[in-house]
Amino acid sequence: MRTTARSGRRFAGRLKQIITVLATAGILSTLGATVATAAPAGGQQELMVPSSMGPIKVQVQWAARGGSAALYVLDGLRAPGDHSQWISDTNAIGQFAGDNVTLVFPVGGRSSFYTDWYRPSSTNGQKNTYKWETFLTRELPAFLSKYGVSRTNNAIVGASMGGNAALTLAAHHRDQFKFAGSFSGFVNPTFPAWNQAMRAAMWDEGMFNVDDMWGPAGDPAWLRNDATVQADKLRGLPIYVSSGNGVPGVLDLANGIGNTVNAMGLEAMSLTAAQIFRDRLAALGIPGRVDLVNGTHTWPYWERSLATARPMILDALGL
Known part of the structure; x- marks a missing residue:
């Protein structure tokens, strides 16, 4: 009997060690286990998160x-499938390295606008329907909670495509987000002609069909995903919106002439949207910081905007 008890204790101890190792590696969470895992303080990690779209990499x-607080950081239209451009093209990691907030970089979702689509794109053979709102507000928070990350004390920011999404996700999920920021975001997609502008951009980036995302122009999904239309839902939430005016500067030198010209045109559109959003906030009596400055539609400016937003983010999260 003594030998059996001793063997049982050894087995239990060994099992505990195995669980600890697997949990630290993120394996149990990937398999959907319910073991709570303490996140390594200050470390970096790549996770594979189960979703209705298939496993999604998250850095x-x-x-x-x-x-326990977290900052969700969303990519632009050309989001790569293997990494976040916020990590490869900016110093976002370094900006928050000493802060007590977890940075969350979802990977992929090009031309998705980080929204729930009606159906898969019918023009490029897409197999799974984009369900990014579901992922960012249900599946990912549930997964991260196993590492001790809060479901309710989060901030969200995004650049370009991700900018409007950051604002609308925060508007519709106030229980999750305490701050929202848009950098050169197209924050008024129902503005006349923007349907066609988005159609052209999404076709260029992967032959995606905008009609499969929110239906034809005028569909209720367009209104639901328009940050300017949904501005009243942002009342009481700290907001930061930035846009350049399309005028290039020193930060554009590495871009090359062709890329800079393209970035100038895109930012002029972003400027118009930001002005409309600013005026909408003013009409509603909603405070929000909107910075309209020199610059174009490119990563060095978004890096600078994130640095500007950082103290606002930390304050909103109580850090």
Whole structure:
């Protein structure tokens, strides 16, 4: 009997060690286990998160001192399938390296506008329907909660395509997000002619069909996903919106002439949207910081906007 008890204790101890190792590696979470895992303070990690779209890679930098608050950071239209451009093209990681907030970088979703689509794109053979709102507000928070990340004390920011999404996701999920920021975002997609502008951009980036996303212009989905239309739902939420005016500067030198010209045109459109959004906030009596400055539609400016937003983000998260 003594030998059996001793063997049982050894087995239990060994099992506990195995669970700890697997949980630390993120394996149990990937398999959907319910084991709570302490996030490594300040470390970086790549996670594969189950979703209705299939496994989604998420790059994270854990809070410096193991805190539970998180900042979701969304990519632009050309979001790569293997990494976040915020990590490869900016110093976002370094900006928050000493802060007690987990940075969350979802990977992929090009031309998705980080929204729930009606159906798969009918023009490029897409197999799964984009369900990015579901992923960012249900599946991903549930997964991260196993690492001690809060479901309710989060901020969200995005550049270009991700800018409007950051605002609309925060508007519709106030229980999750305490701050929202848009950098050169197209924050008024129901503005005349924008349907066609988005159609052209999404066709250029992967032959995606905008009609499969929100239906034809005028469909209720367009209104639901328009940050300007939904502005009243942002009342009481700290907001930061930035846009350049299309005038190039020193930060554009590395872009090359062709890319800079394209970035100038895109930012002129972003400027118009930001002005409309600013005026909408003013009409509703909603405070929000809107910076309209020199610059174009490119990563060095969004890096600078994130640095400007950083103290506002930390304050909103109580850090």
